[in-house]
Amino acid sequence: MNSADDLAMRRALALAAEAAAADEIPVGAVVLDSAGRIVAEGRNTREATHDPTGHAEVNALRAAAAALGSWNLDGHTLVVTLEPCVMCAGAILQSRISRVVFGAWDDKAGAAGSMYDVLRDRRLPYRAEVIGGIAEAPATALLRDFFESRR
Numbered sequence: 001m002n003s004a005d006d007l008a009m010r011r012a013l014a015l016a017a018e019a020a021a022a023d024e025i026p027v028g029a030v031v032l033d034s035a036g037r038i039v040a041e042g043r044n045t046r047e048a049t050h051d052p053t054g055h056a057e058v059n060a061l062r063a064a065a066a067a068l069g070s071w072n073l074d075g076h077t078l079v080v081t082l083e084p085c086v087m088c089a090g091a092i093l094q095s096r097i098s099r100v101v102f103g104a105w106d107d108k109a110g111a112a113g114s115m116y117d118v119l120r121d122r123r124l125p126y127r128a129e130v131i132g133g134i135a136e137a138p139a140t141a142l143l144r145d146f147f148e149s150r151r
Contacts, residue, residue, distance in 0.1 A: 004036025005101050008079035009135045013103070015043040015056065016081045016142050023047055026142040029060035029080040031073065031097075039076070040064035056080060057088040061095050073097050081139040083110035083132060089118035092128060099129045103139030 008030040015028025024044040031040040042059025046052060057080050065071045077099040078092060084100065089111035092100060100112060100119055111118040112130045119128045 002036065004032055005077065005079055005131075005134065008032050008036075008038060008077075009081070009101065009103065011038065011041065012056075012079050012081045013135065013138055013142065015041055016139070019043040019045075019056070020142060020146050026146050027056040027080065027082045029056035029078060031060050031064040032077040032079065034075040036077075040067050053087065055085070055088050056082075057084050058091050061091055061097070065095065071095060077101060079134075081135075082106055082143065083112045083114055084119070085109045086111040086116060086118060089116070092119060093124060093126050096126060097128055099131070101131045101134050103133070103135045104143060105132060105136070 012028040012030045016026040020026035024047050028043045030038050033039050040060050040063035042056045042063055044056050045054040045059060064073055074096040075098055078097045079101045081103040083102045083106040105114045107114050109115060113132055119130050
């Protein structure tokens, strides 16, 4: 991980906290260009939008594609607070994101190495580099606190 990834993870954690404050599952995501500049961001919005695809990763990918005028995000990095699910992993591969950096592992639904490894599956035509467990403690704490407050 480099300093741009670190700064992006801090921003993603802030977005996750915003999501929690809006009664959304606290996940935040940031897309970086090849120079490490933030080009887009997103957070979970499923409750507010009543959209099952309103995951932070999908929202960030949509914002990046709109900002860049292209669906092809080759050379870009997605930094997200939670290991992507199968749906998000598919969207990541379809967008051609080159690197994925994530915080908390998701042993129940993760698709970047824990439950599945969709992002690095050699049977697929495109793969992404995956770096997991970055800022894992604060990302996990946000999720744990959110769910504990609802029990």
